Amino acid sequence: MPVYGFTLNGNPVTVDAPEDLPLLWALRDKLGVTGPKYGCGINVCKACTSFLDGEDIRPCSVKVSAAEGREVTTIEGLADGDKLHPVQEAWLEYDVAQCGYCQPGQIMAAVALLKRTSSPTDEDIRAIENVCRCGTYFRIREAIMSAAEKMS
Amino acid sequence: MLEVALGRRRFMTYLLGVPALAVATRITFDAVAPDAAAAALPSAPSVEEMFDIGEALVVASAPTMPLVKLEIGEDGVARMGVPRIEMGQGITTALGMLIAEELDLRMDQVEVTCADARPELVLNQMTAGSSTIRAFYDPVRVLAATARARMLAAAAVEWGLPVGSLTTSGGSVTSDDGRTATFGELSRPAADPALQVGAVVPKAASDHKIVGTPVRRVDALDIVTGRKRFTMDLQVPGALPTMIRRAPTWNGTFRSLANRGAIEAMPGVLAVATIPSGVAVVAETFEQARAAVCAVDATFSAGPVPNESNDSIMQKLKKAALPFAAPALGAVTVEASYEWPSASHAFLETECAIADVRPGGAEIWSGFQAPIVAQQKIAVELGLPQKAVKAHVVPCGGGFGRRVFFDTAMEAALISKAVGKPIKLMWHRTDDMRHGRCRPANVQNFRATLVAGQVATLEQRVCGVSTDYRHGLGEILTATATALPEGAKQAVANDAFGQAVFLTFVASPYNFGVYDKRQTELSLGIPTSSYRSVPNQTARGSEEMFVDEIAERLGVDPVEFRRSTLKSERTRAVLDAVVDAGDWGRRMPTGFAQGIGVHVESRSHTAALIELDCRDPKNPLVTKAVMAVDVGKVINPLGLEAQMQGGLAEAISLTLKAGLHVVDGLPLEGSYSQYHFARQKDFPSDLEIIIMPSHDGPLGGAGEVGSSAPTGAIANAYARATGVRPRTFPINHPIDFDPFPPGQLPPPAFPEG
DSSP states (O other): OOEEEEEETTEEEEEEOOTTSBHHHIIIIISOOOSSOOSOSSSSSOTTOEEETTEEEOGGGSBGGGGTTSEEEOGGGTSBTTBOOHHHHHHHHTTOOSSOSSHHHHHHHHHHHHHHOSSOOHHHHHTOOOOOTTOOHHHHHHHHHHHHHHHO | OEEEEETTEEEEEGGGHHHHHHHHHOOOOTTTSOOTTOSSOOOOOOHHHHSOHHHHHHHHHGGGGGGOEEEEOTTOOEEEEESSOOSSSOHHHHHHHHHHHHHTOOGGGEEEEEOOOOGGGTTSOOOOTTOHHHHHHHHHHHHHHHHHHHHHHHHHHHHTOOGGGEEEETTEEEETTSOEEEHHHHTTGGGOTTOOOOOOOOOOGGGOSSTTSOOOOTTHHHHHTTOOOOGGGOOOTTOEEEEEEEOSSTTOOEEEESOHHHHHTSTTEEEEEEETTEEEEEESSHHHHHHHHHHOOEEEOOOSOTTOOHHHHHHHHHHHSOOOSSOOOGGGEEEEEEEEOOBOOOOSSOSEEEEEEETTEEEEEEOOSSHHHHHHHHHHHHTOOGGGEEEEEOOOSOOTTGGGOOHHHHHHHHHHHHHTSOEEEEOOHHHHHHHSOBBOOEEEEEEEEEETTEEEEEEEEEEEEOOOOTTTHHHHHHHHGGGSOHHHHHHHHHSOHHHHHHHHHOOOOBOOSEEEEEEEEEOOOOOBOOOTTTTHHHHHHHHHHHHHHHHHHHTOOHHHHHHHHBSOHHHHHHHHHHHHHTTTTOOOOTTEEEEEEEEEETTEEEEEEEEEEOSSTTSOEEEEEEEEEEOSSOSOHHHHHHHHHHHHHHHHIIIIIOOOOEETTEESOOSTTTSOOOOGGGSOSEEEEEEOOOOSSOOOOOSSTTSHHHHHHHHHHHHHHHSOOOOBSSSSOOOOSOOOOTTOOOOOOSSOO
């Protein structure tokens, strides 16, 4: 099996995997990184949202081979050590989570949005497709708006 | 008798038997007495008003409540393993608040975890019926107050001071002359059985500093950093990814496998096992298991319903519905019927379990709502004594009622036994939506007779595909039957079990004269389970629509009509709250409308005012929601508000766009791109949740009461905006996708699109 090397949350890693193994399973089953969650496997629930070279991706639908030599950031790598990202802080402030399963993906999607625009519109937020089965959408919205304000 | 453990000592605190028993026998009668001032014809109290499902669970829990422990060790942390599961509903936070309150601790000095299956708790380990706080409010406060009393007594002895001169704060006892000792330091002397402790009385509500204030979730930091571990995140040594090839029809069972050798030779495949529900493939990664499962060439029995579809199921339900008793009398009769298809729980964390079965014992990890029954049945299936099976309760990624069952844990145990290795079994999303137990389809028939501008009779005839309750709730209702008030006992004992659940769950909040609700169920063999609020969201949501139809016939404003017919002042108060805050009756542009709904469940009262944008009736949008809730006693307003938001998400989804299309005995929907549960764009950005102040009324539930009022309100707004009364739900339910072939699990969507 081929070996792929990439930077995962700041640390170099290698993984022995078939070329077309979805990155999600390389992370979860081979590297023990479980922050990105499985919810659909076909890029529709968005629960696994993470970053590849700073761009948001759904690792369930990105091949591990595509990560070769690049930087993968999961929810575990979002904070700077013990210092949380402002979006994580906002998630705490607004007590967004209920069951919490979709929230790593929601947070990464929110961070990606705030990378694209520092002042997201209502439409920008409505365009986030990440499913939250508990119905935390209103608090997600509040947290994103608050984080945007603090970050600008 | 409750058990408090301090330091290394445990002891029984006999005086505490009294509050536990008091909990067991206290039956509430809120809203039973008809309101003399009401203009409407009073209706007799219903079974639910005398004894609701939550009370059944509270009563069933009480006898073994003394076996629930609070522990404080040398680190001074107060720990409790609560025999319930955290599914997102916030019980670990709320119970932690109760403990912190009584012990004057900070929240970070309290740890509430989900206890493993404890068979000695008998009926006291099922998470259902919005009953956790109702069952634990008194016992937990008494436990924590007892622990505090022992800390004070130990310090008093040590320092030779009267207890009255000591105070507790932040995990320490302090004397008025300035001496302090931590709970950790005191945990040994406090554990001395000879220690004299005076009467223990939990704090009065007026002294509460934490209870009733907004407290953020205790697991929030773990969630936002990705550290919270769900079942599939647990690193159980050697546990291997496993998936199952399932039948192309509901409840079809495995018959034969034609290509075992070819499957075993596939990349990453480590083992293949056959179990009644299909062919299990154990592999190095879940993707390799998925790919192998798709290559399986197997045959299955057709199952009980290979030819059923939504239409054929609904025809059977309509035929089997009980007739009305009152005659149809033309102008004075109002009739309507509302049809609801099967729905998927669709929790984000799919069905999953880890099992490690060895010759002498087994360990299972899963999101169990009813772990004792699971442990018993898995032990029987494995041929092991019950004690040899450890069932670990793992906080789950949503439950919504389906995790009262343990099909997946059972499958995982059978597979682990067959392959002789620990395994992690995960259902693919497609299987979770298609084969996961669904919320049963049902039809709600109503007939009302109007006399002199009032409702003289209202009959509701519900007919649904039978809900499976073989997870221990039957035992709970049977066991608690003796505690029922006579009227309720008769109704529950005389009717079939499904009717008993229906009657203890559903009540109408109105005075509508002769009130008669009946449910019949058809056992078709469809895999079903309770769904959040069980019969309520469809039964009461539909009734709220029917109430609007009656009001229209009477030519009365829907809010005025409700105000004049509601039984309880509490319901009227939540209605008034949303009417004021939401500016009921304000002028709306063409295509927009307001709708109203109220609901009472688990001793809690709610109302919802919805504004709907129906300019495109094929894509109605909730633009604004105002909800009010009265739970009697608010533990955590932040958590309560979250539960109302969750109820609203259920209502938006199930009323407007989320439902299953069954064709040839299998739902077509196989993922969130096909099953349209609400997303961010469907949820209103204008939302207000009004929490009514705590009062002396009974403690109500929070987890399920939030979905029925907005269900009615959304449909009522739709009718007002479009002039069309919706009769079939979800209101828009096209097959707007290409279904995955039955039995197949879709491949990854490379490249990400």
